[in-house]
Amino acid sequence: MSGPALRPARLSPADILRTGASGLRTRRTRVVLSALGIAIGIATMVAVVGLSTSSRADLLARLDRLGTNLLTAEAGRNALGQDVKLPKSAVAMVERIGPVQHATATGAVDARVRRSDAVPEELASGVTVQAARPDLLDALNARVDQGSWLNPASERLPTVVLGSVAAERLGLTAPGAKILLNDRWYVVTGILAPIELVPTLDRTALVGYPSAERYLGFDGHPTTVFERSTDASVEAVQGVLARTVSPGDEGSVKVSRPSDALAAKAATDKGLTTLMLGLGAVALLVGGVGVANTMVISVLERRSEIGLRRALGATRGSIRIQFLTESLLLSALGGTAGAALGAIATFAFARTQGWIAVVPPWSLAGGLGATLVIGVVAGLYPAVRASRLHPTVALSAS
Amino acid sequence: MTPAPTDRAMTPAPTDPAMPPAVIELRGATKSYPGGVHALRGVDLRVAQGELVAIVGPSGSGKSTLLNLLGTLDRATSGEVRVAGYDVNRLSDAQLSALRARHIGFVFQHFHLAPGRSAQDNVADGLLYGGAGLRERRARARTALEEVGLGHRIDHLAHQLSGGEKQRVAIARALVGDPDLLLADEPTGALDTASGALVMNLIRQLHAAGTTVCVITHDNDIADSLPRRIRFRDGEIVDDSGPPGPSGSPAEHTDSPAEHTEEVPR
Ligand SMILES: Nc1ncnc2c1ncn2[C@@H]1O[C@H](COP(=O)(O)OP(=O)(O)OP(=O)(O)O)[C@@H](O)[C@H]1O
Ligand SMILES: [Mg+2]
Numbered sequence: 001m002s003g004p005a006l007r008p009a010r011l012s013p014a015d016i017l018r019t020g021a022s023g024l025r026t027r028r029t030r031v032v033l034s035a036l037g038i039a040i041g042i043a044t045m046v047a048v049v050g051l052s053t054s055s056r057a058d059l060l061a062r063l064d065r066l067g068t069n070l071l072t073a074e075a076g077r078n079a080l081g082q083d084v085k086l087p088k089s090a091v092a093m094v095e096r097i098g099p100v101q102h103a104t105a106t107g108a109v110d111a112r113v114r115r116s117d118a119v120p121e122e123l124a125s126g127v128t129v130q131a132a133r134p135d136l137l138d139a140l141n142a143r144v145d146q147g148s149w150l151n152p153a154s155e156r157l158p159t160v161v162l163g164s165v166a167a168e169r170l171g172l173t174a175p176g177a178k179i180l181l182n183d184r185w186y187v188v189t190g191i192l193a194p195i196e197l198v199p200t201l202d203r204t205a206l207v208g209y210p211s212a213e214r215y216l217g218f219d220g221h222p223t224t225v226f227e228r229s230t231d232a233s234v235e236a237v238q239g240v241l242a243r244t245v246s247p248g249d250e251g252s253v254k255v256s257r258p259s260d261a262l263a264a265k266a267a268t269d270k271g272l273t274t275l276m277l278g279l280g281a282v283a284l285l286v287g288g289v290g291v292a293n294t295m296v297i298s299v300l301e302r303r304s305e306i307g308l309r310r311a312l313g314a315t316r317g318s319i320r321i322q323f324l325t326e327s328l329l330l331s332a333l334g335g336t337a338g339a340a341l342g343a344i345a346t347f348a349f350a351r352t353q354g355w356i357a358v359v360p361p362w363s364l365a366g367g368l369g370a371t372l373v374i375g376v377v378a379g380l381y382p383a384v385r386a387s388r389l390h391p392t393v394a395l396s397a398s
Numbered sequence: 399m400t401p402a403p404t405d406r407a408m409t410p411a412p413t414d415p416a417m418p419p420a421v422i423e424l425r426g427a428t429k430s431y432p433g434g435v436h437a438l439r440g441v442d443l444r445v446a447q448g449e450l451v452a453i454v455g456p457s458g459s460g461k462s463t464l465l466n467l468l469g470t471l472d473r474a475t476s477g478e479v480r481v482a483g484y485d486v487n488r489l490s491d492a493q494l495s496a497l498r499a500r501h502i503g504f505v506f507q508h509f510h511l512a513p514g515r516s517a518q519d520n521v522a523d524g525l526l527y528g529g530a531g532l533r534e535r536r537a538r539a540r541t542a543l544e545e546v547g548l549g550h551r552i553d554h555l556a557h558q559l560s561g562g563e564k565q566r567v568a569i570a571r572a573l574v575g576d577p578d579l580l581l582a583d584e585p586t587g588a589l590d591t592a593s594g595a596l597v598m599n600l601i602r603q604l605h606a607a608g609t610t611v612c613v614i615t616h617d618n619d620i621a622d623s624l625p626r627r628i629r630f631r632d633g634e635i636v637d638d639s640g641p642p643g644p645s646g647s648p649a650e651h652t653d654s655p656a657e658h659t660e661e662v663p664r
Contacts, residue, residue, distance in 0.1 A: 006489065008496040009529025019526070026514035308510040311471060312571075313499020313527035315492045391471040395506065 008315045019318075020325025023298060023305075024333075031330060034287075034294040038334025038374065039341060041284030042367040046342025048276040049363040051349055058355040059265060066141050066197050068259040069234050073225040073245045076252045084252040085221040090245040091133075094225055097244060099233035104139045105222030106130040106201075109212045113205050114180040115170050127166040129181055130204045130223075131212035139226045140195055147175030147190030154189060155208020158215055161190040163202035181205065184215045197258040198226075284370060287334060292378035295327050299386045306386055307394030320387040327379020328372060335371025339364050418447040420480070421579050421610045422468055427477035429463050429633075437463040439633040440477065445612065446641060447578070450605035452621040453614045455630030461614045462583055464630070468612060469502055469581045470494045482578045499527040503572030505582035509564040511556035517543060517567045518552045524571035542570040546600055562593025569600055573609065580604060580611045586620065594620075 011019070024031045073094075075086045086105075087093075094103040109129040119125075134150050137143065148154075149161055160179065162172065167188075170179060178185045186207065195201050212218035225245050229237045238257065242250035299306070306319055314322075343359045350357035422445035429438040437460045445451055453461050466472040467479055470486050479486040482501040489497065503524070511520045521539035522532075530538070543552050546566040551559060559567065565585060572580055582601065586594030598620055605611050615621050629637035 006484065006493040006496040006500075008492050009499065009527060011526070012531070014532070015526065018532075022512065022515070026512075304508075304510055305512065307471075308506075309523075309527075310495070311469065311498060311504045312524055313495050313497075315495040315527075317492070318495075318527060392466045395471070395510070 008313070008318075011318055011321070016321055016325055017329075019322045020329050023302065023322075023326045024329060027298070030294055031333070034290045035330055035334035035337065037287030037290040038284065038331050038371060039287070039338035041280055041282075041287045042335050042338025042371060043341035043345065044280030044283055045277060045370075046339050046359065046363050046367050047345040047349075048273055048280060050342060050346030050357065050359040052270075052273040053358045053360050053363075054346060054350045054355045055353070057358045058353070059262060061356070062196065063259055063262055066259065066262075067228065068257070068263075069228050069231050070140070070197055070258055071227050071229070071234065071238055071241055072198070072256055072258060073227070073241050074254045074256070075223045075246070076254050084246065084249055085219075086223065086225065086245050086253075088220050088222070090222050090225050093244050094227050094241065097227075097229070097237055097240060099229040099237060101228050101230065102135070102139055103225060103227040104133045104135045105225045106132045106136065106204075106206070107209070107212070107218060107221055108223040109207065109216050109218045111181045111216045113166075113170070117180060119180075126169050126203065127162075128204050129160075129212070129216065130201070130206055131209045131218050132206040133209060136206070136226070137192075139228060140197055140201070142195040142197075142201075143193050144190045145193040147188070149190055149192075150206065150208050156210040156214070157208075158184055158186045158211060159189045159207070160186040161192060161206045162188055163192050163204050163206070164194045165202040166205050167191045169203070179205070181207070181216060196262070284374065288331070288374040288378050291327060291331050291334075291374065292382065294330065295323065295379050295382035296385075298326070299323060299382045299389075302386075303389060303394040306389050307391050307396075310389075310391035311395065316387040319389075320383045323383035323386045324376065324379045327383065328375035331371045331375035331378065332368070335368050338371075339367050342367070419483075420444050421447050421449075421482055422612075423478070423480040424467070424474075425478040427467060427474040427479055429460070429467065429472070430475045437633050438467070438474070441633075441635055443628070443635065443638075445610060447610055448605070448608055449641060450602070450611045450625050451613070452624040452627045453612060453630065454616070454618075454621045454627060455636075459630040460633040461630050463633075465581050465583050465612065465614060468579070469504060470497055495527065499529075500575065501578045503575060503577035503580045505565070505568050505572050505580065505585045507584040507587040509561075509568045509588075511559075511564055511567060511571075513557040514555060516553050516555055517548060517559065517563075517570075520556055520567055521571045521574050524574040528575055538574050539570070542574040543567070545573070546570045560593070561589050562596055565589060565593070565597050566600060569597065569604075573604060578610060580609050582611065582613045584614050584616065586615065586617060598623075 075084045077083055091103050091105045094100055107130065109131050111129040113125045113127040113129060115125070132150065134152060134155060137149050145164065147161070150159070160181065162170065167173070172188060172191065175188045175190050177188050179188060207216070209218070209220065213220055227237065227241065234257070238255055241255045242253040246253045309319060343364070346359050347357040422443060424441050424443040427438055427441045428436065430436045441464065453464065455461050467474050468481060470481060473486065481497065484497055486494065512523070518536060518539045521542050522535040525535040525538060540552060543549060546569055548563060548566055548570065551563060556564065556567065585601070586597055589597060594617070601611055601613060613624065621627050625642045627637070627639045628635055
C-alpha cells in the first residue's frame, strides 16, 4: 500500500546544539540580560563558598603553623576561694610526663607598671607583670617584633619585654625606653609580635624569674604552665596535667587548649555563610524565572520559525529538544559566567585578606549542575508548548 | 523517489496505460473547522509525477487548506489523501515529518527565512531534518543556490537580500532535498512583476527538470501560462483543465473569461 517505511532522521548532537544556539545568536541583548540573573545567583554562591572555604583554610594553616599540641594549666582558686599557688616544681613534674616535649611557665608578679614617675601610682596602666622563662617564646611559637627577648643574662637584670598591647598602652613603639615596675626602673629591651595562641600575654610586661625575685618580690611560684607534647598524646596529657601540676589540688587548676579557641572561630561564620547562600539561591531562582520568561516569549515570537521547521520535516521531538537546548544554553551561559565571576571575586577578596584563595571544585560543579537543572525546568514548558503548535497555525502567524 | 504502486482502478483521473504514477491522490477529501466552516467539501484530485499545476480561486475558497493537506501539515477531516505513495491518514505525526523532510518542498508567500543567517545556512536547513551531515548540507545548499542563480549571494544574510532574491533562496531551500513534490502558496504574491516572473521561470525550470509542482496563484496570466489549472470555489473544484495530453501541450478546456472576474477576493 505504501512506500518504504518512513522514519524521521535523528539530529546529531552537534546539530541539536547548532539549532539551539541559532535562536540565541540573533537576540543577544535579551540573552545577556536573562543570563545575567543566573550569573548573579551562581556568582554569589560560588563566592560565598569560596570565601568561607578560603578563610577556614587560612585558619587551619595558622593552626597548623602554631600547633594544636599546646596545653596550658592555670592556677585558679580553691573551694574556699583562696588563690592557689602552683608548686615551684610544677614545670619539672610536667616534663616528667612521658609524651611531653617541652614545658615552661609564667608566674604572676604583683607589680604596678608606670610609664614614668610622673604618672600617679593609683592610675592603672592596664598592663600586668609576669615572670617568664627564656624558653617561653619557643613554646608559644611567638616572636619578637622589635628588639630582643630575654636571655640567661638579661633575665637577671632589670630588663623587660612588652607584649604588643602592653607596648601600645604604654605609648611605646620601640625598645630602649625605661618604665617603672613598682618603683624600679626597667629597660624595655623588646616588643613582641601578637601572640596568636595566648592573646592574654599581649597585655603583659615580661621579666625574667631571677629579676622578678630580686627586684619585685616575686615568690617564684608559677601561675600558668605551658606544655607541648606529641600531637597524638594531647588528650592523654590533658587528662593528667591538672593532677601533675598541683597534686591534691587539681580541682582548682584550669587546663585548656588555646588552639580550640581559634578552631571555634571557623564555626562562628557558618551562620553568615548560610544566609549568603540563601540569598544566592533566591537570586538563582529569580534568574531561572527570567530564563523561563525569555523562553516563553521566544516561543510566542517564533511561531513562524516553528511552523517552517515543521514544514521542513522537524518532528515535535526536534522542536522540543531545540527549545530545551536553547534554554539550557541560556542558563549554562549565565552559570559559566557566574562561576567565573564568583571565582574571581574569591581570589580578589582573599588577596586583600592575605589568604590563599580556595574555590572548591564541588562548588563550581554544583553551581553548573544547578544551572543545568534550572535550564531544563525553565525550558520544559515553553519547549512542550512549541512542539504542540500546529504547523499550519504556526505558519499563518507571520 | 519512486512512489509505491497505487490502486489505479480507484484513481479519478483519466486512464492512460502509459500514465506516470500519481504523486498526489485525493478521494473525497474534506476539511472542516470547528464552528461549521467547511473549507474543503469533498475534493477528488490526481496529480501525476512531473506535472505543473496552478491552483486558482477566490479568497477563502480553500486553496491554502488544500495545499496544507497535500503538504501533510494538516489532516483531512474525511476522505483519502495520498502523497508520494503514502496514505497520509495512516501515518503518525513523526512519520509525516519524515515524509515532509524527504519528499515535499514548500515555498511560502512570505519566504520564512531566518533573518540573521546566511543564504547558504537557510538553504542548508532544508536538509537538516533529512539526516544529512553539515558538510553535505552546505555543499548541496551551495549547488542549489547556484541553480537558482544566486551563486554570488551565498554568504549574504537573509535580511540583506531583495524580495525576489529571498524567494529564490526559499525555492533553493525547497528543492535542495530533491523533493517529489514542490508546493508553493502564492510564491509571487509579495513580489513585483519582474521578480515574480523570475521566480515563475525558476518554477518552470524545475518542472522541466521533472519536479512535480503545485502553485497557488492569484495572477491569471501566470495561471494561464501553466500546463494545468485547477479552479476552486467554496471548497470544491469547479474546474480542472486536466493533465496535459500525450503531446505535452495543455489539454484545452472550458475556461470562459466570465470565471476570471470571480477571482476578485471577496
Ligand atoms: N484554522 C482555521 N480555523 C477556522 N477556519 C479556517 C482556518 N483556516 C482556514 N479557515 C477557513 O477556511 C476557508 C478556506 O481558507 P483558505 O485559507 O484555504 O482560503 P484560500 O483559498 O487560501 O484564501 P486566500 O486566497 O485568501 O489565501 C476560509 O473560509 C477560512 O476562513
Ligand atoms: Mg491562502
